[in-house]
Amino acid sequence: MTAGLLPARALVWLMGGFAMLLAVQWQRLPLWLLAACLLLVIWRWLAQAGRVRLPGRILKGAVMLALITAYTASVGGRFTVETAGSFFVLAVALKWLETRTARDFYVLFFILCYLAAVNFLFQQGILWSLLNFFAILVLLIGLQVLNAPDLSHPLRSGGKRLAGLFLKTLPVVVLLFIFFPRLSPLWSVPLVSDQARTGISDTMAPGTISSLAQSSERAFRVTFPGEPPPHRERYWRALILDRYDGTEWTPSRDRPAEPAGKVMTEGSIGSLKDDEYDVLMEPTNRRWAFGLANSRAVSNNVERTEDGLFRFRRPADTAVQYRLARDGAPTGAPALSGRERDRYLRLPASGEVRSRQLARRLDRAHDSDRALIRTLMQRFRNQPYYYTLQPPAMPDDPVDTLLFDAQRGFCAHYASATAFVLRAAGIPSRIVVGYQGGSPGADNEYLIVRQYDAHAWVEAWIPGAGWRRIDPTAAISPARIEQGLQEAVADEGSFLSGEWASPEKYHDIELVRWASLQIDRINYHWQRWVVGYQGQTQMDLMGRLPGNWSLTKLGYLSAGVVGAALLVAGIVTAWRQRTGRHRDPVQRLFHRWRRQLARRGVDSSHIDTPVQLADRASARFPEQSRLHQAFARTINNYYYGEASGSERRRLRWLLKRMKGAGRTPG
Amino acid sequence: MKNPLRHRWRRWVNRRIPRSDHQVLGQRNVFILPTGAGVVFGLLLVIMLITGINYQNSLIYLLVFMLGALFVAAMHQTHRNLAGTEITLVEAGEGFPGQELGFVFHLGRAGGDAIQLMLMTEDGTERSVSVTHEEVISVRLPIRGTRRGPVRVSRIRIETRFPFGLLRAWSWIRPASEGLCYPAPLRPAPESGADHLGDSGDQRRKDAMDHVDIRPWRQGDLSQRVQWKRYARTGELVIADWEGDASDPVWLDFEAWPGADRELRLSYLAWLLEDRERAGQPWGLRFPGFERGPDNGAEHRREGLRALGRFGLEAQSASTKNASHRTSREAA
Known part of the structure; x- marks a missing residue:
């Protein structure tokens, strides 16, 4: 069982490519799998170096069994691209122990190529994408080394060759990328991932949102055609929670779990009209989309629910772009049905005595619901309530504790308490979870909404007016709504306290801020124009070209591009074979001499020296002996002697003389 | 060649690549197809494209x-x-049956480099070389000789899979020159007429003295053939010529084994020739249509062995040469 059949230098490249492809996925891969990959690769390497042996059948079987057991346990019957991707990684890791022949090498190469494709489902940022493409190039250098083991300087010569090939084919690749028809999905495929990601979830307990406030991960980006609405108006609704069990808010009306549909097509069509806005959302693995109140779906990849929320037909398992317009009808039906009213008023049967008393008191004191709500907000504004990321624990009767004892809380606490009091006072109300705010990107091109912008507020039903937004946080900490979380908790110093590496934390430093915004902008355009270049976007771009471009026509065009490229390549090859081979003019003259002799029956091969050829020619045509010998001498003089500079002229003259002599009979 | 399709393909290739010792590889005679890995790679691209379509992933x-x-x-x-x-092809190999005859090829490039070319014989021997445009590389390919006579290499495959091994470009060279297989040396039986070694040889030489032509020494005569006894006796430097004597130790004669098979005789001659060479003794070779005077040395040896190898097969080989452009017959 030796491992010496494959050149070590080729293996190194393959291992390097594997490491890069793993790096792209390292955030999502379980730690044990990464460790296993590392160990198996090291094992293979030591075997190559002759330090250890590759495992025998039994040991290999045991390793395989152990890893596959670990894998099955961690996957637990789910089938998504993520689990399949982990399996791929596992397969590659195990394959290292079996990489003995060139055939195994190719199997690994193919798996790694597909792994690169799978990587693109997880990571589409420009830097990760570049790393992914770079890993492919590294693998291709590995193939070159495999096919020419004695190639010296694989990085330089192989890399140069690869770069040459890459640059020559780049125009074709770009044209194909633009014109290749983007077909709609052929069939429904497994989700990329069904694991929850950082972001709002469909339950709200005290603390769920404040944990998000510690993350500066991007949630989505929004582009408005002109000025974006002011900060305090930017309420991005995602979910409605209307069932309260004493500690947690959950949605009562879950849509029936439907199987995930086909992957959504991108939905950004043409330039934005006045009221429209584009949202480019990071993957959430959830079905909800974010939108301002009273919006209408413009792109067809989202649909509006009766609550005025937006839903995808398939969980957003990759980044997705959609378009909404702000001119939609107000949300909700003109009146609440009895059942709905009942649902929005329901509270746990017991607990929170003081809050219920407060609600009854308020209810008695006010005729209208609006007045009652105003008074409640006044209470928040005037009494010493604090907005904090570090509220005390409130295990029992959280609403009572917050309102009367602690008076310190985060948006989720205040929203929960407000909804509770309103319901107790007989006003139908519900919690809305989403994001509030968003900071401008580079040159105010778009807004970036981050996880720490996550927010919860309340909507209450006012007869005749419908659902109205009530945000207790706005009463307690206007800075949060006007400027954002960082300003709101500036005194406390708790902003992103756990994320010391996040550039958002150092937003005060102009350079950091500028750099991070520029990087974000590059990523945004990459995402929008390269990653997001799909179905509708392509048709939109094609619509701007003259002529009516259907998918079929694009197909013909792509075929034409490929055909033209092949033709050009063929012509270049033929031309090079004809003329370009001898750049050296004296070489060309030498070959003219050879051709002339060949026509007159003196064969030669390229390994003949000029003198040999002259001897042969002299034997055949003794009368021209002097001409041929002179020709050979001149060539030798040009290359090896002291060249006088007139050799080329002399050679040409000699050739002409020979030709003339060849024609005269005898 | 059972498969008619294969047969026709080979005939077509042979028409395209005529027999020649010199071959310039170009568009006319280089073939290219994906390797097995290349086919799998193509399938992989299709699967990846379908993945891209289904996930709408640019x-x-x-x-x-x-x-x-x-x-x-x-x-x-x-x-x-x-x-x-x-x-x-610069040197067609020669040797004894069972030996590997070295066919030496020179490879060169008019421009650009060729990396990792493989030369393969029909029986599966491989040599890989890289050729840069400044140099001429010499490659020796062993061809196993089986039978006495000219050795024709039906074709040498020259192949490359560089850079990625996903595609294979190949061509053939069909050398016109032939190698040569000498007769397999076979020691003649001691009682057979041609064994001149040992003590009996001296006796026989004496017996044959009457038939000897004595002539004065001339410049160039080998010292072994000087009659030293006579010189000691008379002071004359004379040479004994045993011309025409079959039982002569110097002359190896095809006619020495009457009744023996032709190939057997040639094998005996080859053995004797090699034996003389080893001993450093001069020898002459004579058979119908061929005669070379006594001498020794590498050149002489090769000449003799070549003649033995070709004996009786010259005409046959010439006819094959003539037929070489009628490739259809050859392919069959």
Whole structure:
């Protein structure tokens, strides 16, 4: 069982490519799998170096069994691209122990190529994408080394060759990328991932949102055609929670779990009209989309629910772009049905005595619901309530504790308490979870909404007016709504306290801020124009070209591009074979001499020296002996002697003389 | 050649690549097809494209286009790696049956480099070389000789899979020159007429003295043939010529074994020839249509062995040569 059949230098490249492809996925891969990959690769390497042996059948079987057991346990019957991707990684890791022949090498190469494709489902940022493409190039250098083991300087010569090939084919690749028809999905495929990601979830307990406030991960980006609405108006609704069990808010009306549909097509069509806005959302693995109140779906990849929320037909398992317009009808039906009213008023049967008393008191004191709500907000504004990321624990009767004892809380606490009091006072109300705010990107091109912008507020039903937004946080900490979380908790110093590496934390430093915004902008355009270049976007771009471009026509065009490229390549090859081979003019003259002799029956091969050829020619045509010998001498003089500079002229003259002599009979 | 399709393909190839010791590889005679790995790679690209379509993932499209374009570019690269190479047979091997006859080829390039070319004989021997445009590389390919006579190499395959091994470009050279297999040396039986070694040889030489032509020494005569006894006796330096004597120790004669098979006689002669060479003794060789005076040395040995190898087969081989352009018959 030796491992010496494959050149070590080729293996190194393959291992390097594997490491890069793993790096792209390292955030999502379980730690044990990464460790296993590392160990198996090291094992293979030591075997190559002759330090250890590759495992025998039994040991290999045991390793395989152990890893596959670990894998099955961690996957637990789910089938998504993520689990399949982990399996791929596992397969590659195990394959290292079996990489003995060139055939195994190719199997690994193919798996790694597909792994690169799978990587693109997880990571589409420009830097990760570049790393992914770079890993492919590294693998291709590995193939070159495999096919020419004695190639010296694989990085330089192989890399140069690869770069040459890459640059020559780049125009074709770009044209194909633009014109290749983007077909709609052929069939429904497994989700990329069904694991929850950082972001709002469909339950709200005290603390769920404040944990998000510690993350500066991007949630989505929004582009408005002109000025974006002011900060305090930017309420991005995602979910409605209307069932309260004493500690947690959950949605009562879950849509029936439907199987995930086909992957959504991108939905950004043409330039934005006045009221429209584009949202480019990071993957959430959830079905909800974010939108301002009273919006209408413009792109067809989202649909509006009766609550005025937006839903995808398939969980957003990759980044997705959609378009909404702000001119939609107000949300909700003109009146609440009895059942709905009942649902929005329901509270746990017991607990929170003081809050219920407060609600009854308020209810008695006010005729209208609006007045009652105003008074409640006044209470928040005037009494010493604090907005904090570090509220005390409130295990029992959280609403009572917050309102009367602690008076310190985060948006989720205040929203929960407000909804509770309103319901107790007989006003139908519900919690809305989403994001509030968003900071401008580079040159105010778009807004970036981050996880720490996550927010919860309340909507209450006012007869005749419908659902109205009530945000207790706005009463307690206007800075949060006007400027954002960082300003709101500036005194406390708790902003992103756990994320010391996040550039958002150092937003005060102009350079950091500028750099991070520029990087974000590059990523945004990459995402929008390269990653997001799909179905509708392509048709939109094609619509701007003259002529009516259907998918079929694009197909013909792509075929034409490929055909033209092949033709050009063929012509270049033929031309090079004809003329370009001898750049050296004296070489060309030498070959003219050879051709002339060949026509007159003196064969030669390229390994003949000029003198040999002259001897042969002299034997055949003794009368021209002097001409041929002179020709050979001149060539030798040009290359090896002291060249006088007139050799080329002399050679040409000699050739002409020979030709003339060849024609005269005898 | 059972398969008629294969047969026709080979005939077509033979028409395209005539027998010649010199071959310039170019568009006319270089063939290119994907290797097994290349076919799998193509399938992989299709699967990746379908993945890209179903997940509406532009970057996968981009990856597929990039790899596809590199594949096509590699096709040109592989082709160019082979095309432009000139291959010349400079030495056709000679040797005894069972030995490997070294056929020496020179490879050169008019421009550009060729990396990792493989030369393969029909029986599966491989040699790989890289040729840069400044140099001429010499490659020795062993061809196993089986039977006495001219050895024709039906074809040598020259192949490259560089750079990625996904495509294979290949061509053949069909050398016109033939190698040669000498007769297998066979020691003649001691009682047979041709064994002149040992003590009996001296006796016989004495017996044959009457038939000897005595002539004065001339410049160039070998010292072994000087009659030293006579010189001691008379002071005359004379040479004994045993011309025409079959039982002569110097002359190896085809006629020495009357009744023996032709091939057997040639084998005996080859053995004796080699034996004389080993001993450093001069020898002459004589058989119908051939005669070379006594001498020794590498050149002389090769001449003798060649003559033995070709004996009786010259005409046959010449006829094959004439037929070489009628490739159809040859292929059958």
